[in-house]
Amino acid sequence: MLILHCPYCGVDADETELAPGGEAHLKRFGPGSSDAEFEAYLFQRENPKGVHFERWRHANGCGKWFHAARCTTTNEVFGTYSAQVTEPPRDIHDKITGKRPGWLSRWLS
Amino acid sequence: MxxxxxxxxxxxxxxxxxxxxxxLRGMITIKGDLALPLVNSTATGVSGVDFPDRGQANYVGERGLCWMAPDEIMVLTPYAEAAGDTAHIAHVLRDTHSLVANVSDxxxxxxxxxxxxxxxxxxxxxxxxxxxxxxxxxxxxxxxxxxxxxxxxxxxxxxxxxxxxxxxxxxxxxxxxxxxxxxxxxxx
CATH class of the missing domain: 3.30.1360.120 (Probable tRNA modification gtpase trme; domain 1)
Structure with a gap:
């Protein structure tokens, strides 16, 4: 059972209180984009074995969307963070690097 | 009637x-920026209790405040006074970006x-x-x-x-x- 800490209301919410929102940090390609970009935005998703970033909504709770970083193989949760960001915050990034040295980050700076 | x-x-x-x-109990939902002094003071003024911390509720008698979400607070009132209190809160917050609804029923x-x-x-x-x-x-x-x-x-x-x-x-x-x-x- 997955338990995620809601960063908005501060409770540890059980999976059954949450609604999944799919992959996080997608960039929207709308009017004016190429067909290939639009197709990728609509249909192409990461399906990693390991570190993954997801959107969740605390549906049976405060109702807010938030982000979570977790491992798809062990279900280890690295952390949850605000929905108002376009990439994982530094502390989450560092925490994952500490636990999964050598993981391939899309946001390496 | x-x-x-x-x-x-x-x-x-x-x-x-x-x-x-x-x-029956009166329940009034206020959605808005809870950090705004006007929103905060209106909620505490109508309920007569301190503004609750995250995940808490305060009450005195039949009146109280329940923390619902970072942008939502619920005012508890006696049922018969909910409609009047809703109108009062909506009037006070008329120029503030907010939503006030009597959800008692x-x-x-x-x-x-x-x-x-x-x-x-x-x-x-x-x-x-x-x-x-x-x-x-x-x-x-x-x-x-x-x-x-x-x-x-x-x-x-x-x-x-x-x-x-x-x-x-x-x-x-x-x-x-x-x-x-x-x-x-x-x-x-």
Missing amino acids: SDLASPLPGVAVSGIAEVRELG ARCLFEVSGASAREVLSKLTPADMHPDRFRPGAFRRTRLAQVPAAVWMRDDQTIEVFAFRSAARYVSDLLANAARPGTAVGYY
Whole structure:
């Protein structure tokens, strides 16, 4: 059972209180984009074995969307963070690097 | 004038805990920036209690404030005064980006009391009802089996359960079943 800490209301919410929102940090390609970009935005998703970033909504709770970083193989949760960001915050990034040295980050700076 | 009635007037069940319907209560939802002094002071002014911390509820008599979400607070009032209070709050906040709604008739209210009250709720909700985590004053929105609900720890042995009125019978049956005599687990 997955338990995620809601960063908005501060409770540890059980999976059954949450609604999944799919992959996080997608960039929207709308009017004016190429067909290939639009197709990728609509249909192409990461399906990693390991570190993954997801959107969740605390549906049976405060109702807010938030982000979570977790491992798809062990279900280890690295952390949850605000929905108002376009990439994982530094502390989450560092925490994952500490636990999964050598993981391939899309946001390496 | 129609007669106003709660969904299951007088329903009460006794088992490992006492379950009873609490009748009508005024509930006013305020959505907005809770950090704004005007929103904050209007809520505390109408309810007469301090603004609650995250995940808490404060009350005095029939009036109180329940923390619902980072941008939502619920004002508790006597049922008969909810409409007037709603109009007052809406008037005060008329120039502030906000939403004020009288939701009294959308809700039903139950009380679960007794030494096993926590256990009755634990059978139905994924929320952690442990005495060390869910202390008196705590207020949490969660679910009971298949419907959304909020649970409020009034004191160490009294829990108030808020749910949607349309699910009143379902919630009542859930609580009654969870409180059946002889079903104590003795976990807490």
